Amino acid sequence: MATPGYYGKWGGAFIPEVLFETFKELNIAFAAAKADPSFWQEYLDLMSTYSCRPTPLTYAENISKHLGGAQIYIKREDLNHTGAHKANNVMGQGLLVKRMGKKRVIAETGAGQHGVATATMAAKFGFDCTIYMGEEDVMRQRPNVFWMEKLGATVIPVTSGTKTLKDAINEAFRDWVTDMEDTHYVMGTVCGPHPFPEMVAWFQSIVGTEAVEQISKFAGKLPKRVYACVGGGSNAIGIFQGFLDTPEVELVGVEAGGLGLDSGQHAARLSSKDSSPGVAQGYHTMFLQNDDGQMNDTYSVSAGLDYVGVSPILTDLWEQGKVRFEAATDSEVMAALDMTMKMEGIIPALESSHAFAQAYKEAGELSPDDAIIINMSGRGDKDIFTVAHAYDDPSWKEFIIKKGAEYAA
Amino acid sequence: MATPGYYGKWGGAFIPEVLFETFKELNIAFAAAKADPSFWQEYLDLMSTYSCRPTPLTYAENISKHLGGAQIYIKREDLNHTGAHKANNVMGQGLLVKRMGKKRVIAETGAGQHGVATATMAAKFGFDCTIYMGEEDVMRQRPNVFWMEKLGATVIPVTSGTKTLKDAINEAFRDWVTDMEDTHYVMGTVCGPHPFPEMVAWFQSIVGTEAVEQISKFAGKLPKRVYACVGGGSNAIGIFQGFLDTPEVELVGVEAGGLGLDSGQHAARLSSKDSSPGVAQGYHTMFLQNDDGQMNDTYSVSAGLDYVGVSPILTDLWEQGKVRFEAATDSEVMAALDMTMKMEGIIPALESSHAFAQAYKEAGELSPDDAIIINMSGRGDKDIFTVAHAYDDPSWKEFIIKKGAEYAA
């Protein structure tokens, strides 16, 4: 890295001047924490007592046999407290906030997972908490909103722009520029201005560190490929970090192909031709934007992947050819989810199901002597409204109609 | 134990003659498994790779300070795959079924947790799966029904009797007497005819074994008290087994107090005066029944505790004075849930919240030098419809009304 905060030409810290000191302070605090081994130890202790780390690596025996190719292992981030890898980042930032002596946290959330994780962390650490969430995502992920509120957070639906993740990020920044002394913005993914990408990647590296050790133990060798879905990129960079120095391991980032890459209805930044370099939300990366630099309205069945930008770290790795990017369409994702539930008894989040879909497409190309890892970033329970809707499940509908009528009465 | 399957005068195997051979076979297979150390090792391996065992012991620092009494530790069974301790039992029985060469499993379910766990296990092991669930519980726990179906199970709503757990058990037996050669009935709690209580207690003992080790490490001593909610009693007996030989540890089973022990609207077998010895569902225990021996219609905000009987093992321990039984009312439970969410960022299942409620009532009596453990049998996400309803949450209602109208259109 030439300039701190840059990954190749990607990254940076395009922040309003009013936050200059806040970022300076954050950079200093983060650097100090990173340099202090006791901080990481405190983090590991917290994650192993409050969450369930190390999370298991599960051998998907049935699907491996069914596909007849590589042996498939699943890294179980769904078993974290709050149900996703988001907890890794959030609890780490929580420790940092405590160190900085701040008393309030804010966050954006797309799928709601990061919001729930942040509200949880705030409850645990005794912080005030406000969560910004695009109005459309509030609709898609209502159960998460309910729990955030019950955890003591204030959830603010964001009605500007496309009413999704990127707008929630803007709104969180608007809060932060108003109230920065006591407030830390808990960025939920490995994006945004420096030092967020570095910080989030650091906390998420716990996934990769564990995964390397586990696969070596269980499969007796490194995996041929590692698959992770990519929204902002935090779960992907988390697991990929375990394998960056071993080029024989192919790293595959899977983006939301939505209705197909040709449909314009997707959120594929690095696997489609629809993105171009840009600067927004505080950093330089490949964005889905028009020729004028206005951000596009992206689409995905999964709220957590429905985002215009992508981690500058991943963009750099992509540019260097160190990570291959692919997209899985909504329908491929639903099929992969279905198969994973029925054959392994595991319910991946819709986001994570993208990684499963791509791995299933490719597993057959590999030999039964090969191992691959799918990073299961989260569990799918949270997606019940979306999944039941996608299945067009009649008894679910009937149930909701009945409940609705009961409440309307 | 004088007679096998008896705990004091409780227990037994009151089974229809048609199942005689099935039980004989089961007893033999179970005894062989129990005597085979490689079976337990296989179980441990499965639980540590497919689920997240050992589950953590979390120190509830904020609430401990707030209540000013004992240091409160929470055993995190919610972090199991499928979200509750039910997985321990189910995966164990799954291994046994595999050993017996059967191809189909059936189960009853109350809260739906055991149903989801069984459907999950069946998917993992490649078994056919049918789940019996009281129609009233189907209504209360619809999301679980949805997931069971998606996991490949057939869910049969039971419309007989009170349409709750006990009726689901009857119905499961009716299935079993029809189809026993290839079918194993995965009893979900530590009740029913021998060998089920012994078997379920054995698989759940993993909780207590871990808890003893963890509390000794974290608190440097044994706990003063251990709290667990008691439906059938499996999570309670699971953790209690770690402490049965150390009488200085007081064991507290917490039953569903519903609207109060005087209201008749509860499910308190051992902590109320409303129960009497009886024989039903294949075993001898204390039942909530009338003078004629007809079972009462029990009540609790939590489907998983809403049951007329209770483990014969616990009844024996109660009779011997080795476990104290208490009841927590619905409103105490909601308050405990609320406090746990807001102060610790943890969402216990409504069932588990009973244990929290009782522990919170008593923590202040103890000294800050004492430790106590609450067994968190499961996570509360599954209860969103019940909890949101109990909170009378307006935006949740609005959401449901809107969704309902959308589906009705």
Place this chain on the structure above:
Amino acid sequence: MQLEQYIKAELEKPEKDILLMTHIVLGYPSLEVNREVIQQMVDNGVELIEMQIPFSEPMADGPTIVQANQEALETGISVADCMAFGKEMCATHDISFLFMTYYNIIYKYGVENFFRKSKDYGITGFIIPDLPPEEGQEFLGLAKKYEISPILIYAPTSTDERMQTLDSYADGFMYCIARKGVTGQQTDFDTEFDHYIGRCRAATNLPLAVGFGISSREDITYLTGKADIGVIGTATINLVNNEGATAVGPFIKGLRG
């Protein structure tokens, strides 16, 4: 012993190749209707009637009888009402009456008390589907003491060895369930059944009753010569539900010869 003697005596009557035992859920739909149905049964030659005392958890029964149990209980019928009705029936009709119920009913009533009263009334046997002999030592002892036959059950899943064990405890007759499952579904009679009933016959000297899914003249004809008693359960409940109590007489009459 009394029950077995009664059965053997009836079977010796020249026109009786096979006896009939019918089933009644007490209080369903009401004791009045029970009374009428029993009258029809007796008038049309039924030799044994098992009167089921309803229980809230009829684990071994199928949907029709489950619902009958439940609805009977909803009318508020008590075990005492059932006992009194049993007493009345024994006094009124000169055939053999048995109580069928689940163990908890007897257990809560007081097992010995239940035996004593039943004996007084003239009840000849008890059928308790959830009480295997291993759990019923007290019960079996009292059965001996009060000379009420404990009817035990053979199932197609019973091994020869198990049948012999059961035989050592049983009395009156052996209740052979015709197939796996609960009450109320049709049974297919085939060579497998013949083999099974042959095993039953070999295992015990007691008369054999065959129940579960017996509903027609064809069934009874098939059983004649193989078994000693045909048990009609759900069939009459359905009949009463659909056509009323008066349909029972002609139905019973039509079953034999």
Place this chain on the structure above:
Amino acid sequence: MQLEQYIKAELEKPEKDILLMTHIVLGYPSLEVNREVIQQMVDNGVELIEMQIPFSEPMADGPTIVQANQEALETGISVADCMAFGKEMCATHDISFLFMTYYNIIYKYGVENFFRKSKDYGITGFIIPDLPPEEGQEFLGLAKKYEISPILIYAPTSTDERMQTLDSYADGFMYCIARKGVTGQQTDFDTEFDHYIGRCRAATNLPLAVGFGISSREDITYLTGKADIGVIGTATINLVNNEGATAVGPFIKGLRG
């Protein structure tokens, strides 16, 4: 340099204790209305106008301007339209026009191309709230080359040291945001503000513009003597929304002396 000279020259005019800079979101509600509003502003003595090229992610703006950006984009306005309009305004009115936008707009347009065209049109400065000098080295170099003032921002959170650093890069004037937060909320002027503006003055020789929440004659009166330029942003957007473009003239007229 040109911009600073213009400001100093204007301030030397005897009747001008303070200058006014107003703000416009291009295309909101339409370029026609923008044209009319600018006419009113110019006619009533405004010395500088910052024309915001709408962006889909206006991170540093408050709800009114966010919505204006969004609605402008929904009309289909392009960056090219905005440039052409800027050119027209520079040609029509003899005051100072600046472009305000977020960095991505310039970046995608081509930074040097954007400078070249703007220079051609007569644009005097750029305000880019998400481009701190650390990220804007190329931008600042081009600003020098094309003699367009890069307007940098002082905030109440800026330390004296930071202010000096910014001063070393800035040109034209210094944009002092009156308080933390986004555009559009009222600012309370108090001794804390006075202290802050004193620090600003000490840190730079450039003229000071004060913006964020300036909306009334009282505000302008308060700023007079402390700052050189009062910036009216959201206030005129609200005015046009509520009372139409013709209300802008009297409003502007009423702000000063």
